Amino acid sequence: xxxxxxxxxxxxxxxxxxxxxxxxxxxxxxxxxxxxxxxxxxxxxxxxxxxxxxxxxxxxxxxxxxxxxxxxxxxxxxxxxxxxxxxxxxxxxxxxxxxxxxxxxxxxxxxxxxxxxxxxxxxxxxxxxxxxxxxxxxxxxxxxxxxxxxxxxxxxxxxxxxxxxxxxxxxxxxxxxxxxxxxxxxxxxxxxxxxxxxxxxxxxxxxxxxxxxxxxxxxxxxxxxxxxxxxxxxxxxxxxxxxxxxxxxxxxxxxxxxxxxxxxxxxxxxxxxxxxxxxxxxxxxxxxxxxxxxxxxxxxxxxxxxxxxxxxxxxxxxxxxxxxxxxxxxxxxxxxxxxxxxxxxxxxxxxxxxxxxxxxxxxxxxxxxxxxxxxxxxxxxxxxxxxxxxxxxxxxx
Amino acid sequence: xxxxxxxxxxxxxxxxxxxxxxxxxxxxxxxxxxxxxxxxxxxxxxxxxxxxxxxxxxxxxxxxxxxxxxxxxxxxxxxxxxxxxxxxxxxxxxxxxxxxxxxxxxxxxxxxxxxxxxxxxxxxxxxxxxxxxxxxxxxxxxxxxxxxxxxxxxxxxxxxxxxxxxxxxxxxxxxxxxxxxxxxxxxxxxxxxxxxxxxxxxxxxxxxxxxxxxxxxxxxxxxxxxxxxxxxxxxxxxxxxxxxxxxxxxxxxxxxxxxxxxxxxxxxxxxxxxxxxxxxxxxxxxxxxxxxxxxxxxxxxxxxxxxxxxxxxxxxxxxxxxxxxxxxxxxxxxxxxxxxxxxxxxxxxxxxxxxxxxxxxxxxxxxxxxxxxxxxxxxxxxxxxxxxxxxxxxxxx
Numbered sequence: 001x002x003x004x005x006x007x008x009x010x011x012x013x014x015x016x017x018x019x020x021x022x023x024x025x026x027x028x029x030x031x032x033x034x035x036x037x038x039x040x041x042x043x044x045x046x047x048x049x050x051x052x053x054x055x056x057x058x059x060x061x062x063x064x065x066x067x068x069x070x071x072x073x074x075x076x077x078x079x080x081x082x083x084x085x086x087x088x089x090x091x092x093x094x095x096x097x098x099x100x101x102x103x104x105x106x107x108x109x110x111x112x113x114x115x116x117x118x119x120x121x122x123x124x125x126x127x128x129x130x131x132x133x134x135x136x137x138x139x140x141x142x143x144x145x146x147x148x149x150x151x152x153x154x155x156x157x158x159x160x161x162x163x164x165x166x167x168x169x170x171x172x173x174x175x176x177x178x179x180x181x182x183x184x185x186x187x188x189x190x191x192x193x194x195x196x197x198x199x200x201x202x203x204x205x206x207x208x209x210x211x212x213x214x215x216x217x218x219x220x221x222x223x224x225x226x227x228x229x230x231x232x233x234x235x236x237x238x239x240x241x242x243x244x245x246x247x248x249x250x251x252x253x254x255x256x257x258x259x260x261x262x263x264x265x266x267x268x269x270x271x272x273x274x275x276x277x278x279x280x281x282x283x284x285x286x287x288x289x290x291x292x293x294x295x296x297x298x299x300x301x302x303x304x305x306x307x308x309x310x311x312x313x314x315x316x317x318x319x320x321x322x323x324x325x326x327x328x329x330x331x332x333x334x335x336x337x338x339x340x341x342x343x344x345x346x347x348x349x350x351x352x353x354x355x356x357x358x359x360x361x362x363x364x365x366x367x368x369x370x371x372x373x374x375x376x377x378x379x380x381x382x383x384x385x386x387x388x389x390x391x392x393x394x395x396x397x
Numbered sequence: 398x399x400x401x402x403x404x405x406x407x408x409x410x411x412x413x414x415x416x417x418x419x420x421x422x423x424x425x426x427x428x429x430x431x432x433x434x435x436x437x438x439x440x441x442x443x444x445x446x447x448x449x450x451x452x453x454x455x456x457x458x459x460x461x462x463x464x465x466x467x468x469x470x471x472x473x474x475x476x477x478x479x480x481x482x483x484x485x486x487x488x489x490x491x492x493x494x495x496x497x498x499x500x501x502x503x504x505x506x507x508x509x510x511x512x513x514x515x516x517x518x519x520x521x522x523x524x525x526x527x528x529x530x531x532x533x534x535x536x537x538x539x540x541x542x543x544x545x546x547x548x549x550x551x552x553x554x555x556x557x558x559x560x561x562x563x564x565x566x567x568x569x570x571x572x573x574x575x576x577x578x579x580x581x582x583x584x585x586x587x588x589x590x591x592x593x594x595x596x597x598x599x600x601x602x603x604x605x606x607x608x609x610x611x612x613x614x615x616x617x618x619x620x621x622x623x624x625x626x627x628x629x630x631x632x633x634x635x636x637x638x639x640x641x642x643x644x645x646x647x648x649x650x651x652x653x654x655x656x657x658x659x660x661x662x663x664x665x666x667x668x669x670x671x672x673x674x675x676x677x678x679x680x681x682x683x684x685x686x687x688x689x690x691x692x693x694x695x696x697x698x699x700x701x702x703x704x705x706x707x708x709x710x711x712x713x714x715x716x717x718x719x720x721x722x723x724x725x726x727x728x729x730x731x732x733x734x735x736x737x738x739x740x741x742x743x744x745x746x747x748x749x750x751x752x753x754x755x756x757x758x759x760x761x762x763x764x765x766x767x768x769x770x771x772x773x774x775x776x777x778x779x780x781x782x783x784x785x786x787x788x789x790x791x792x793x794x
Contacts, residue, residue: 288688305540
C-alpha cells in the first residue's frame with residue numbers, strides 16, 4: 001500500500017486549524033504537512049509562525065505543490081467558490097461546511113467526478129461521530145431502514161440545561177454561545193436548520209437521495225416554554241431536537257422537530273453538546289453511536305480522519321446514489337403523533353385524523369393528535385408563535 | 398460497480414441461520430442465495446425445505462457453484478478445518494467464531510492471502526456493533542490510542558440483574574442462559590475468556606498486534622458477592638466486565654477484568670445484553686458505539702452485513718498489521734488501581750506500590766491499592782477463590 005504524502009492548504013484558522021497544526025506538525029502521526037493557511041484578517045495575532053499565512057486564496061489554489069485543500073470557513077458561498085476551484089485545479093478537498101454541502105451536493109459531485117479528485121466531509125455531520133463513513137462502508141446496502149438522532153450539539157446543550165438544570169431558554173442559549181457550541185447565527189441551531197443540512201447529507205449517504213434543504217420540514221426549540229417543560233417532566237420525558245429519516249419502499253420521510261423521548265430511550269442519555277445517531281436496519285437491532293457533536297476538538301478529529309484517509313486515496317463511492325431507484329422520492333404523507341400547546345382557541349382540529357388527549361387549564365391548553373406531515377407543513381397555526389408543537393414519537397406507521 | 402452474485406454454503410443452522418434464510422430468500426434485498434446448509438443432526442425438524450440440508454461438509458466445500466462459506470458452528474477446531482478448507486478451495490468466508498479467529502488468525506491470514514479470498518468476521522466481536530469495520534476503515538491510521546468496553550452481553554446481562562434488580566448471581570446466570578445470551582460453556586463468559594478472544598481480534602485491527610489469547614490477562618465476575626455489590630452501590634458505581642487495550646508508544650496493554658464504573662460514565666448506561674465500545678484517539682473526544690452484543694438477530698445482522706460487503710468484493714486490508722512497528726509489543730507493567738476484597742489475613746501487601754484505602758469489618762475486608770499488572774498475574778492470591786479483585790479504573794498512567 002502506497003501512502004500519499006500530503007501538502008495541505010487550509011482556509012480558515014480558528015481553533016480547529018490550530019489543533020490540526022499541533023497534530024500534523026508536532027506529532028507527525030499523519031503523513032501530511034501544512035504548507036499555507038489562508039486567513040481573512042492579516043493582523044490578528046496567531047499562535048504559529050507568520051510564514052504560514054496569506055490573505056490571498058490563490059496562493060493556495062495556484063500552488064501545484066498543495067494537493068489537499070482543507071476548508072474550514074463559515075461562509076457557505078465563499079466556501080463553495082474555494083472548494084469548486086480547488087477541485088478544478090485537481091486538488092482533493094476536506095470540508096466541514098454542512099450548509100455548503102447540503103445546498104451544492106450535485107454540483108460538487110460533478111466536479112469531483114470530472115476532475116477525479118476526492119471530496120470528504122465527515123466533520124460536516126455530527127462532528128466526531130463517523131456517520132458518513134459508516135453509511136458509506138458498513139451500511140452500504142439497501143438493508144438500512146432509518147437514521148435518526150440528535151444532530152445538533154448546541155440545541156442539545158440548551159435543552160439539557162432547560163430540563164436537567166432548570167435554566168431558562170435565553171440563559172441556556174447564551175451559555176451555549178459562550179461555550180462555542182452555537183453557530184454564529186443561533187437561528188440556524190434553534191430553528192432546526194443546521195440539523196436539516198446534516199439530514200440532507202445523511203439522506204444522500206443513507207439512501208442515495210439527493211434533495212435540497214428547502215424540501216425538508218424543520219421546526220425548532222425556541223417556542224418551548226415552562227408549560228411544555230412541565231408536561232415533559234410530569235411524564236418523565238426528555239425533549240430532544242430529533243432529525244430523522246426513514247425509508248419505506250420507494251418513499252423517504254425526513255424531518256427535524258423537537259420530540260419527547262422516554263427516559264429509558266438511549267437517546268435520553270445523550271446530553272449537553274453530545275450527539276447521538278440511531279441506525280436501524282432490516283434484521284438488526286438498533287445501533288447507537290455517541291460522540292461530541294460540537295466544539296473544536298470533535299470537529300478537528302473528523303477533519304484529521306479525512307486527511308488521514310486521503311493518504312490512502314480514499315473516496316466516498318456514493319454507491320447508493322449511483323444505483324438509486326429512480327422512483328425514490330421524499331414524501332410528507334406519513335402520520336405523526338404530536339403534542340400541540342395553545343393558549344387561545346384552536347380552530348383547526350379538522351387537520352387531525354384523531355385527537356387522543358385534550359387538556360385545558362388557566363395555565364395553558366394542549367392536545368395530542370395524529371396528523372400527516374403535509375397537513376402540519378401547510379397549516380397556518382404552525383406559523384403562530386403562541387402555539388408550540390412537539391412530536392410524541394417518530395412516524396407512527 | 399459490479400456486484401457479485403453470491404451462492405452461499407452455510408455451516409450450522411440455529412436461529413442465526415434461520416434469520417439469514419428469511420432475509421436472503423424472502424426479501425431478496427442482498428444479491429445472495431443459500432444453496433446448501435450443512436448440519437450435524439439430520440433428523441432434527443427444520444423450518445425450511447429439506448432440499449437445503451446435508452450432513453456432508455464436502456457437499457458444500459466441493460461445490461464449485463458455492464462461492465461463499467458462512468461458518469456458524471460452535472466448535473472452534475471443527476470451524477477452523479472448515480474455514481481453512483473453504484479458503485483453499487477459493488471460497489470467500491464469513492465467520493462469527495471468535496475463539497477460532499483469536500487462536501488461528503496468522504494461519505487464516507496466510508490462507509486468505511495465498512488463495513486470494515476474502516475472510517470477514519464482523520459478527521465475532523460485539524455482534525451488531527460494526528467495530529472491526531470501523532477500526533479497518535475509519536480508525537485506519539495510528540491516531541487511535543485505546544479501545545475498551547463491554548464485549549460480552551451475557552456477563553453484562555448478569556451484572557445488570559445483580560446490581561439493578563438485586564438478583565443473586567446463580568439466578569442471574571440461569572436467566573442469561575435461558576435467554577440464549579450465554580455460551581454453551583458459561584465459564585467462557587463469566588471468567589472473561591470470551592471477551593479475551595474478542596480483545597485479541599480488536600488488538601489486531603486496532604493496532605496491528607497479533608497475539609494469542611493466552612497472553613492476555615483475564616479475570617471474571619464469578620467471585621462477586623454481596624459485600625462487593627454493597628461497596629458498588631454505596632459509591633454509586635456500576636460493575637462492568639471491561640475489556641481494554643491501550644497503546645503507549647510501542648507498548649500495548651490489554652486485559653479483561655471486572656471494573657467499577659461511575660454512574661455518569663456512558664458505559665454505565667450500557668445494560669443487559671447490550672455491548673458498548675469506547676474508542677479514544679489523539680485529538681479526539683471519546684466515541685461510543687452501543688448495540689446488542691448477544692442473541693441471534695444482532696449476530697445475524699453482522700453476518701448479513703459481511704455477506705452484503707462480499708457482493709462488492711470487500712476485504713479487510715489489515716493495514717496496521719502489514720505496516721506494524723516491529724518493536725510493538727504487549728506489556729503488563731502498567732499500573733492499575735484495584736479493589737481487593739478478602740476475608741482472612743492478606744499477606745501480600747508488598748505486591749502493591751501503595752495502599753490508598755483499607756476497610757476491616759466483621760462482614761468482610763477490602764483495600765484499594767496501586768499495583769502493576771504483572772504483579773497481579775504472578776501472584777498466588779489472585780488464584781484464591783475467597784479473594785475478589787475489581788479494577789477501579791483503567792490503567793492509571
